[in-house]
Amino acid sequence: MKKIINDPADFVDEMIEGILLAHPDKVKTPGDDPRILVRADAPVAGKVGIVTGGGSGHLPLFKGYVGQGLCSGVAIGNVFSSPSSQQCFEATKAVDGGAGVLYLYGNYGGDVFNFDLAADLAELEDIETRTVLGRDDVASQPNERKLDRRGVAGIFFAYKAAGAASERGDNLDEVAAVAEDVVEHTATMGIGLAPTILPTTGALSFDLPDGEMEIGIGIHGEPGIHRGPLEPADKITERLVGALVEDLGLVDGDRVAVLVNSMGATPLEELYVMYRRVHQLLAEIGVSIERKYIGEYATSLEMAGASISLLKLDDARLALLDAPAVSPFFQEV
Amino acid sequence: MKKIINDPADFVDEMIEGILLAHPDKVKTPGDDPRILVRADAPVAGKVGIVTGGGSGHLPLFKGYVGQGLCSGVAIGNVFSSPSSQQCFEATKAVDGGAGVLYLYGNYGGDVFNFDLAADLAELEDIETRTVLGRDDVASQPNERKLDRRGVAGIFFAYKAAGAASERGDNLDEVAAVAEDVVEHTATMGIGLAPTILPTTGALSFDLPDGEMEIGIGIHGEPGIHRGPLEPADKITERLVGALVEDLGLVDGDRVAVLVNSMGATPLEELYVMYRRVHQLLAEIGVSIERKYIGEYATSLEMAGASISLLKLDDARLALLDAPAVSPFFQEV
Known part of the structure; x- marks a missing residue:
């Protein structure tokens, strides 16, 4: 063990506490659950929200890409573990500015399961969602099965492009199309x-x-x-x-x-x-x-x-x- | 060995080659020696130049802090080894815009020796120099011997402040005083x-x-x-x-x-x-x-x-x- 940590059970929450103490001008937790982080100015009225998420341990992925021109919010789990559907849903509500929410995250079974459940919960509250999966890891599946690929570092490009599309006022379908286009390439x-x-x-x-x-x-x-x-x-x-x-x-x-x-x-x-x-x-x-x-x-x-x-x-x-x-x-x- | 390298003897030069290929808009080598890197717009007429240097293996230290509002140039050696006095001198000439050059680097014997020699060479060419040493490592010497301390990460603050002082037009003594004041604190x-x-x-x-x-x-x-x-x-x-x-x-x-x-x-x-x-x-x-x-x-x-x-x-x-x-x-x- 070559780690500067306290009780391993506190690792993720203490790390998030550090991020919130360091960057209160840029990010906030919308409620009581520190595993949900959103832009300090969320929700932005009239703009499409973008929620990402996944396991901890990948900084700057995922928490690091919440901000202006990037993602609007994030739900994270324990190290290498998915956030819960409830956490994904809470992030959705916190960033919804009335123009709907894009889910943009890597293609992993647990994340897909929980974000899909969150989408169902969002629909019950009349928040429209779309989902685009990062699936850029060419080693994980051959080209003819590229829809099944895992998502890795290349999702950065999709964050950047989709975030910019949201900022300029694209609607939900347009932001999703931008993200999908970038993932595709x-x-x-x-x-x-x-x-x-x-x-x-x-x-x-x-x-x-x-x-x-x-x-x-x-x-x-x-x-x-x-x-x-x-x-x-x-x-x-x-x-x-x-x-x-x-x-x-x-x-x-x-x-x-x-x-x-x-x-x-x-x-x-x-x-x-x-x-x-x-x-x-x-x-x-x-x-x-x-x-x-x-x-x-x-x-x-x-x-x-x-x-x-x-x-x-x-x-x-x-x-x-x-x-x-x-x-x-x-x-x- | 868990390293993504080629022939270890080429490690430093190939790394520098990568930096030059990646950032030709920001940095350049003034002559034939790739171990000397300066701002792309060096020398800046009328502004104090700031030269740093030391061993390789510390990125972003030292090569990463060459740019507008930071250092003007850098001379680097092999991994954890000083640059030569000739390299320090070449960097000095390449950044001298007529207002003199501050040497700002960490307090290590080899670096001091070579930069001091470079200062002598510069004097022969009528380039005025001053030297301020990063010496922030409190574990290396007690407070009463703080002038003998090693320089470590805290030199970042001195780069930032001295670089800003140069940009605003401070003269050589003033830029040196700014650097010294920051090192002191x-x-x-x-x-x-x-x-x-x-x-x-x-x-x-x-x-x-x-x-x-x-x-x-x-x-x-x-x-x-x-x-x-x-x-x-x-x-x-x-x-x-x-x-x-x-x-x-x-x-x-x-x-x-x-x-x-x-x-x-x-x-x-x-x-x-x-x-x-x-x-x-x-x-x-x-x-x-x-x-x-x-x-x-x-x-x-x-x-x-x-x-x-x-x-x-x-x-x-x-x-x-x-x-x-x-x-x-x-x-x-």
């Missing part, structure tokens, strides 16, 4: 080098011998597509970028946004070594990088590993990425 | 839980048995003031904040800026658990937190650990912290 693949220690039990989140890597690993340690001896950064990056380029069908002249994401322990230095190779590989095939995001965007506590996400751009998606956004963890100005 | 203490693996050798950066912690550890694993079984987050935070409050002589009514910094592997979640206790402890003694910075500001690759820095504020320091700043790794708007 986003692909991510990760690599894991070492697991996370789960705070509650002290157990490892997955098993991976020292000196090995797993290509395509999920952010909870879900199995990938290749396990073997750790390879050089360039070779790893070629594997990841190759899969993403193929999945998105990128060709000469295409434009992308790139997200090189640390899953926790992997330092910025290594992300830049990877970015260097991403840049070279895309340049070789004539794909231009219009925007880049390099750092911790979706982690798994202190897991060692990284992921690369590509969003295929058109002018509309690029404009939405560039729209202003402010949260405790992300700023676009 | 900054105190930091860290805790280490697990070492870094050095990329060149695969060796651990320091030795610490699993389940133990070292209070007061330096960012290269330098010995601290207490080693023992890992304690709860609240107890650790009390140790750190208690030492900082005493060192700065903080009393009821004082105002501070707080920096809770991950040394690499320690996740944001744990930083917020710590911040929560920092807030409580300072509130108890009537010290108000005016600004807070929580994240990775000065790391040691994937070391597990964290540090807390306090800057005692007055109106002048607060205004400098709030001035605009933009670098590839930091944004204040």
Whole structure:
């Protein structure tokens, strides 16, 4: 156990308490339950609300993306565990400004179950909802089954675009369409080098011998597509970028946004070594990088590993990425 | 070895290549040596240049703080190793806009030696320099020997303030005085839980048995003031904040800026658990937190650990912290 925590049972609530103490100008809890966090100015009248959620342990995902130009609210569970349907519903009510609420979260069974129940509860109170699932992990399912893919770091792009669409006054169907369009054009693949220690039990989140890597690993340690001896950064990056380029069908002249994401322990230095190779590989095939995001965007506590996400751009998606956004963890100005 | 790297000998240069490919709008190398990085618009005529530097492996320190309202240039060495005097000198020439150059870096023997030599070389070319050393690590020396302290994460405050002073047109002595004033009122203490693996050798950066912690550890694993079984987050935070409050002589009514910094592997979640206790402890003694910075500001690759820095504020320091700043790794708007 190499963790700066108190009683493991208090980990999530103490972390949230810290966020609320640090950022009272940006976020608040709408009621008594600290697991529900919304924009400080929620609900925003006439604007579509956006609710996300999932397990704790992925900061800045999910709590970090609540703010202007991003999500309106979030419901979170214990580490790597879904929030309850009641929590999702409470978040929905707290952000509803009369224009309906988009549920935008990663494709995991528990989250889908609870958000779907929340949608039923919302309907009883005449709050209209739509659901768009982040499903960008190309290693989790082949392209022909892409609707079943897990959601990982690439959901950042969908938050950014949907948040911008809401801010400019798009209606619920339009915001949902923007999110769906971005998800459709986003692909991510990760690599894991070492697991996370789960705070509650002290157990490892997955098993991976020292000196090995797993290509395509999920952010909870879900199995990938290749396990073997750790390879050089360039070779790893070629594997990841190759899969993403193929999945998105990128060709000469295409434009992308790139997200090189640390899953926790992997330092910025290594992300830049990877970015260097991403840049070279895309340049070789004539794909231009219009925007880049390099750092911790979706982690798994202190897991060692990284992921690369590509969003295929058109002018509309690029404009939405560039729209202003402010949260405790992300700023676009 | 749990690292995404190529040949360890290429680690630093490939990382820099990635930074240059990612951020050509913000930074550039002035000559042939990629270890020297300056603002894209350097030199800025009539403004005081600020050069920092030190070993690699601490991102966003040092390379991340080159930009508008921050440092003008940086010279970096291999992992945890000083840049050469020639590199410091080249950085000096590249940022000199005719108003002189401040050297602002952490108090480590190798860095002092090489920057002092660079100052001599600069003098021969009629570039006036001043030197201010970051020396905020209260665990490294007692208060009565504070001039001998090591520099750690708290130098961020000095970068921010000195960079703002340069932007507003302060002369060399004034910018140096601003930096010195901030260093004088900054105190930091860290805790280490697990070492870094050095990329060149695969060796651990320091030795610490699993389940133990070292209070007061330096960012290269330098010995601290207490080693023992890992304690709860609240107890650790009390140790750190208690030492900082005493060192700065903080009393009821004082105002501070707080920096809770991950040394690499320690996740944001744990930083917020710590911040929560920092807030409580300072509130108890009537010290108000005016600004807070929580994240990775000065790391040691994937070391597990964290540090807390306090800057005692007055109106002048607060205004400098709030001035605009933009670098590839930091944004204040």
